[in-house]
Amino acid sequence: MITKSRLFIALQYVFLICLIIACIVPFWLLIASSFTTERELIEHGYSLFPREANLDAYRYLMAASKGVLRAYMMSIIIAGTGVLTSITLTVLFAYPLSRQYLPGKQIISFFLFFTMLFNGGLVPTYMIYTRLFHLKDSLFAMIIPGLLMNPFNVIMMRTYITSNVANEVIEAALIDGAGEFKSLIHVVIPLSKPIIGTLALMSFIGYWNNWTNGVYYIQKRTDLYGIQNYMKNVLDSVSALQNQIANGVGVDVTDLPSMGIRMALAVVGVLPVILVYPFFQKSFVKGITIGSVKG
Amino acid sequence: MRSDKKKLIRRIRKCWPLYLMLVPGIVYLIINNYLPMFGVLIAFKKVDYSVGILKSPWAGFSNFTYLFASKDAYIMFRNTILYNAAFILLGNLFGLIVAIALETVRKRFFRNAAQVIILIPYLLSTIIISYIVYAFLNEQNGFMNNTVLPILHMDPVSWYNVPAPWPVILTVVYLWMSIGYTSILYYSTLIGIDKTFYEAAVVDGASLWQQIARITLPCMKKTIIILLILAVGRICYSDFGLFYQVPMHSGLLYKTTQTIDTFVYRALLEQNSIGRSSAAGLFQSVLGFILVVTTNAVVRKVDKESSLF
Numbered sequence: 381m382i383t384k385s386r387l388f389i390a391l392q393y394v395f396l397i398c399l400i401i402a403c404i405v406p407f408w409l410l411i412a413s414s415f416t417t418e419r420e421l422i423e424h425g426y427s428l429f430p431r432e433a434n435l436d437a438y439r440y441l442m443a444a445s446k447g448v449l450r451a452y453m454m455s456i457i458i459a460g461t462g463v464l465t466s467i468t469l470t471v472l473f474a475y476p477l478s479r480q481y482l483p484g485k486q487i488i489s490f491f492l493f494f495t496m497l498f499n500g501g502l503v504p505t506y507m508i509y510t511r512l513f514h515l516k517d518s519l520f521a522m523i524i525p526g527l528l529m530n531p532f533n534v535i536m537m538r539t540y541i542t543s544n545v546a547n548e549v550i551e552a553a554l555i556d557g558a559g560e561f562k563s564l565i566h567v568v569i570p571l572s573k574p575i576i577g578t579l580a581l582m583s584f585i586g587y588w589n590n591w592t593n594g595v596y597y598i599q600k601r602t603d604l605y606g607i608q609n610y611m612k613n614v615l616d617s618v619s620a621l622q623n624q625i626a627n628g629v630g631v632d633v634t635d636l637p638s639m640g641i642r643m644a645l646a647v648v649g650v651l652p653v654i655l656v657y658p659f660f661q662k663s664f665v666k667g668i669t670i671g672s673v674k675g
Numbered sequence: 676m677r678s679d680k681k682k683l684i685r686r687i688r689k690c691w692p693l694y695l696m697l698v699p700g701i702v703y704l705i706i707n708n709y710l711p712m713f714g715v716l717i718a719f720k721k722v723d724y725s726v727g728i729l730k731s732p733w734a735g736f737s738n739f740t741y742l743f744a745s746k747d748a749y750i751m752f753r754n755t756i757l758y759n760a761a762f763i764l765l766g767n768l769f770g771l772i773v774a775i776a777l778e779t780v781r782k783r784f785f786r787n788a789a790q791v792i793i794l795i796p797y798l799l800s801t802i803i804i805s806y807i808v809y810a811f812l813n814e815q816n817g818f819m820n821n822t823v824l825p826i827l828h829m830d831p832v833s834w835y836n837v838p839a840p841w842p843v844i845l846t847v848v849y850l851w852m853s854i855g856y857t858s859i860l861y862y863s864t865l866i867g868i869d870k871t872f873y874e875a876a877v878v879d880g881a882s883l884w885q886q887i888a889r890i891t892l893p894c895m896k897k898t899i900i901i902l903l904i905l906a907v908g909r910i911c912y913s914d915f916g917l918f919y920q921v922p923m924h925s926g927l928l929y930k931t932t933q934t935i936d937t938f939v940y941r942a943l944l945e946q947n948s949i950g951r952s953s954a955a956g957l958f959q960s961v962l963g964f965i966l967v968v969t970t971n972a973v974v975r976k977v978d979k980e981s982s983l984f
Contacts, residue, residue, distance in 0.1 A: 381775075381778065381779055381873060381883060381886050381887065381890075381891065382876075382877045382886070383779070385883055388779070388883055389779060389780070389781075392775075392776040392780055393780060393785075395772075396773075396776050396777070396780060396789050399773060399776075399789070399854070400789055400792050400793065402851070403793050403795060403854075403855070404792060404795075406796075406807045406810075406811070406851070407795065407796075407799075407807070409810050409811070409818060410803075410810060413810055421816055422816070424821060425815070425816035425817060425818065425820070425821030425822065426810045426811075426813075426816055426817060426818050427818065427821070427822060428818075468699075469699050469700050469703060470700075472696040472697070472699060472700060473699075473700035475693075476690075476693035476694070476696050476697050479690075479693060481686070481690070482693050483683060483687050483690065484687075488701075491704065492700075495704055495709075497964055497967050498712060498960060498964045499708060499711065499712070499960060499963075500708070500710075500711025500712045500713075500714050500715050500956075500960060501715065501939065501953075501956035501959060501960045502936075502939050502943065502956055503714070503717060503718075503939065503943055503949065503952050503953040503956045504710075504711035504712070504713075504714025504715055504717055504953070504956075505707075505714070506943060506944075507711075507717060507728060508706070508710045508711050508714055511727075511728060512710070524706075524707070525707065526707065528703055529700055529703050529707075534700070559692055560690075560692035560693055560696070561696075564696070585798060588800070589798075589799070589800030589801075589802075591800065591801065591916070591920075592915060596940075596944070608802045611802050611803075611806070612802050612805075615802070615805060615806060615809060616923070616924075639816060642806070643810065646802075646803055646806040646807075649800075649802070649803060650798075650799060650800075650803050653798050654795070654798070657794075657795070657798055661790075661794070664794070665790070665794070665859055665863075668856060668859055669859065669860060669863040
């Protein structure tokens with residue numbers, strides 16, 4: 381739009397500034413609470429500008445709780461193996477689909493595509509993974525179900541290869557005697573770095589934020605929990621205790637994990653995503669815009 | 676004919692490395708997607724673990740009649756569809772407004788900063804969002820009861836026990852976490868509009884609102900329609916985390932927070948009622964399939980290029 385109306389432009393600024401504040405304030409509340417002293421929290425509740433602040437919650441988190449560190453390590457292991465396997469599967473599936481001369485390309489594309497139209501839903505998926513493959517309470521349950529290969533990502537990758545990696549380059553490599561594997565590794569992958577980066581980022585966020593696999597498939601082996609499931613448990617047990625207090629059931633208040641520590645835990649839990657995000661913001665936006673509408 | 680066949684076989688043979696590359700992905704799709712598709716038959720079984728699922732006796736439609744006899748079915752279908760309707764309408768409306776605002780603002784630094792910041796909520800896991808909501812709504816220490824309501828001279832509310840405010844809370848939370856995503860989608864089409872349209876319109880004396888109504892919106896029409904239709908195709912699905920974890924799976928809130936997805940989960944893993952759970956799940960899958968295929972047919976009519984298939 382072209383306008384000289386100062387009022388209109390000013391209104392847009394005001395609107396966006398309000399929106400930015402609305403996006404930050406809840407997040408700010410989380411961070412501010414994690415620095416608030418325990419006494420202050422009990423007296424005045426969570427607030428945006430704590431009157432007393434210190435680092436106690438973080439100190440406690442560092443020193444006392446092995447559980448947090450463990451869950452954190454698990455998350456790193458899960459996300460690490462998950463992203464690597466997922467990218468490998470995606471690239472290996474996308475490259476053949478980008479070759480025009482592959483017999484049966486249509487059938488395989490449809491085989492992939494149909495999974496986006498129809499899915500069995502939670503109950504059969506759960507039954508297959510637990511009864512047929514006995515994945516319950518194993519590390520695989522945190523990595524495999526649902527997250528390993530996303531058809532959307534395969535299609536994005538394939539489109540990228542067909543439109544950005546010149547066919548002649550691949551064919552030249554093949555004529556020079558490189559096999560398909562060699563041409564994939566030495567020609568296609570180096571030329572597809574941007575899209576692979578985008579997909580890896582999306583996949584990392586998917587794994588780091590995933591908690592449903594833990595809820596569905598992990599029952600006894602809570603030592604396999606990643607940071608999200610760990611945080612979920614802390615939140616659940618706190619609210620259960622507070623409900624009992626509210627209902628007048630006598631509970632020793634010292635049992636409650638400190639309120640500040642909980643929020644510090646949440647801050648530590650989002651940290652990797654927030655740290656990674658600014659560096660990859662552009663490719664993240666790209667992933668959103670090409671992934672959703674065009675497919 | 677015969678030489679054609681031979682040629683094909685030779686081509687297939689030559690492509691063996693490509694087929695080899697496809698194997699891991701195909702295996703994964705079979706395990707993760709195709710086996711569960713056949714598994715939907717479980718909805719017609721009376722599951723008896725002692726003999727195994729395959730050998731369990733058939734139950735006909737009894738699981739479905741059992742499901743639809745209860746008022747659970749009405750509540751979860753109503754909630755799923757009404758929430759989705761609200762999310763689609765408000766989400767797209769806000770997304771569009773934010774996108775237009777982003778485009779109007781000329782300061783590059785400000786525009787980039789705004790884009791970065793409004794996407795942050797989209798990156799947070801549902802668990803973190805639950806923590807944030809809890810920091811607001813928790814009865815004893817929450818921000819609402821301690822800071823906001825006293826300013827408004829209102830009594831504290833025990834949020835996790837009262838179902839009435841939750842439709843508003845969940846809609847606000849949804850908008851908060853999705854606005855960055857929707858607005859960036861719209862923004863990316865908005866910046867593609869040819870600037871000379873506007874220049875010509877200004878020469879002809881078009882006002883700002885005329886520019887929006889006559890140029891911006893018509894140019895966005897395709898994207899808007901496609902996003903709406905795709906969303907309608909997913910109208911019987913819901914974000915499990917938003918409806919399960921954000922309300923802290925409080926049983927007192929079922930009336931306004933139960934959706935098909937939360938019901939399927941609860942019936943399967945909390946009440947061990949596989950029959951009703953799988954019946955609801957199958958209903959959702961089949962309805963979802965029909966809706967996706969029909970909406971896609973509609974998209975094809977509107978704009979062939981944008982249809983999914």
